[in-house]
Amino acid sequence: MSKDQFKTRLQIAKNKISKKNFYKKTQNSTSIGAAFKLSTELVSAVAVGTIIGFILDNTFDTKPWLIIIFFFVGVVAGIINVIRSAKKMQK
Amino acid sequence: MAANPMSQFEVYRIGPEIKVGAFDISFTNASLFMVISSLAILIIFNLGSKKNSLLPNKLQLLTELSYNFVSKMIGDTAGSKARPYFAFIFSLFMFVLFCNMFGMIPYTFTVTSHIIVTFMLATFIFIGVTIIGFIKHGFGYLKLFVPSGVPIVLLPLIVVIEIISYLSRPISLSVRLFANMMAGHTMMKVFGGFVISLGIVGGWLPLSFSVALTGLEILVAFLQAYVFAILTCIYLNDALNLHH
Numbered sequence: 001m002s003k004d005q006f007k008t009r010l011q012i013a014k015n016k017i018s019k020k021n022f023y024k025k026t027q028n029s030t031s032i033g034a035a036f037k038l039s040t041e042l043v044s045a046v047a048v049g050t051i052i053g054f055i056l057d058n059t060f061d062t063k064p065w066l067i068i069i070f071f072f073v074g075v076v077a078g079i080i081n082v083i084r085s086a087k088k089m090q091k
Numbered sequence: 092m093a094a095n096p097m098s099q100f101e102v103y104r105i106g107p108e109i110k111v112g113a114f115d116i117s118f119t120n121a122s123l124f125m126v127i128s129s130l131a132i133l134i135i136f137n138l139g140s141k142k143n144s145l146l147p148n149k150l151q152l153l154t155e156l157s158y159n160f161v162s163k164m165i166g167d168t169a170g171s172k173a174r175p176y177f178a179f180i181f182s183l184f185m186f187v188l189f190c191n192m193f194g195m196i197p198y199t200f201t202v203t204s205h206i207i208v209t210f211m212l213a214t215f216i217f218i219g220v221t222i223i224g225f226i227k228h229g230f231g232y233l234k235l236f237v238p239s240g241v242p243i244v245l246l247p248l249i250v251v252i253e254i255i256s257y258l259s260r261p262i263s264l265s266v267r268l269f270a271n272m273m274a275g276h277t278m279m280k281v282f283g284g285f286v287i288s289l290g291i292v293g294g295w296l297p298l299s300f301s302v303a304l305t306g307l308e309i310l311v312a313f314l315q316a317y318v319f320a321i322l323t324c325i326y327l328n329d330a331l332n333l334h335h
Contacts, residue, residue, distance in 0.1 A: 036267055037318060044263035049255050070255075073248070077255040081263075088325075 034089055041085060042078040049074015096280035100204055100273065121208070124200045128189035132182075157185070161320070168321055169328040176327060183212070184320035191272060191312035195305070203315075204272040206265060213265035216323050224330035234333065264322055271315050275308045 053070025057063055102119050109117045139154030147155060161181045165173050173180075187203060194201025202208050224232040236253040237246070282304060285297035 036271065036315075037263075037322070040263040040267040040270070041259070044266060045256055045259040048259040048262060052255065052258075073251055074255055077252045077259065080252060081256050081259065 034085075037085060038082050041081040045078035045081050046071065046074040049077060096277050096284065099200070099276060099280055102205070120200045121202050121205065124190065124193055124202050128186065128193050128202070131193075132185050132189055136185075157181075164317075164321060165324055168324040170332065172331045173324065173327050180320055180323055180327075183216075183323060184316055187212070187268070187319050188313065188316035191316055192309075194272065194276065195309055195312060201272055201276055203268055204276055206269040209265035209268045210261065212319075213261035216264070216326065217261040220323075220326045220330045223327070224333075227331060228333055232330070232333065235329070260326060264319065268315050268319055271311055275304075275311055279304050279308060 049070045049072075050067060052074075053067035056070070057066045060066065102121050104117045104119055105123055106118050108115070135150065136154055139150040142148075142151065144151065158181070161184055162177065165177060165180060169176075190202040193199050194204065224235070228234075236250050236257065238249065238253070241249050279301060282297045282301045286294040286301065289297065
């Protein structure tokens with residue numbers, strides 16, 4: 001009798017634990033952090049590219065050209081950043 | 092004061108003006124809250140780790156929980172090689188977390204809502220990680236900018252893109268924390284202003300919204316500290332285990 005009681009109690013406790021784990025996985029509050037991460041990564045690479053283009057333009061006196069080129073290179077770098085961190089998240 | 096939602100971010104001097112050369116290094120309200128949060132961390136963790144009883148009290152439980160949390164985070168993202176840097180990441184996480192959380196108390200100042208603070212933290216991490224990478228791998232660390240399996244023709248373009256992507260790390264790290272904290276606190280102030288201007292008749296709606304926003308802001312304060320620390324771990328992982 002006492003053995004059965006223990007078994008049922010153990011079963012109940014185990015169920016509780018598995019339920020908790022299930023909730024933890026579904027909640028996943030870090031996904032909000034991931035969303036913030038992706039958006040800033042895209043923008044910051046564009047900013048860095050533009051700043052580099054601006055500095056190089058000033059040093060070589062080629063006013064509009066390098067900033068345009070580096071802006072687009074920055075966009076590409078931003079997209080690559082986003083793809084990379086998205087791949088990292090899926091692992 | 093309540094009219095302008097941005098006035099909460101003003102930095103003003105406390106005490107006498109101190110100048111070293113052209114730099115103004117006087118003690119401001121920002122430095123006051125940095126000191127307060129570091130002192131709070133020191134006191135809590137000193138008291139929490141003083142008595143190692145088998146049945147922990149609340150403070151010891153808090154200390155052990157945060158230790159486990161950060162240690163698990165480092166183990167998951169950066170592996171066992173990052174263990175020597177535990178102290179740095181732990182103090183970084185705690186500092187950002189306490190600064191964010193102190194900012195949630197009314198009439199306090201949020202240190203992390205200033206880009207210069209977060210940018211200095213991020214730049215420090217960026218330079219440190221780069222130095223660690225060069226120490227561990229020598230000039231082989233530059234392989235990070237040259238992914239394998241790229242045709243020679245595309246190589247110059249790819250290297251430039253990789254360098255920009257590497258340089259964008261401190262900016263994305265700092266802008267994320269700064270923008271989240273500043274946007275949240277501004278929004279709370281704006282809704283608080285609505286409560287006053289709509290009065291007792293219509294003020295209930297923005298008041299309830301303000302309460303909900305406070306909960307969200309506490310979540311964001313924790314989450315941003317977590318993201319800041321976890322990204323530091325990821326960058327550290329890139330520097331320690333080179334695989335490109």
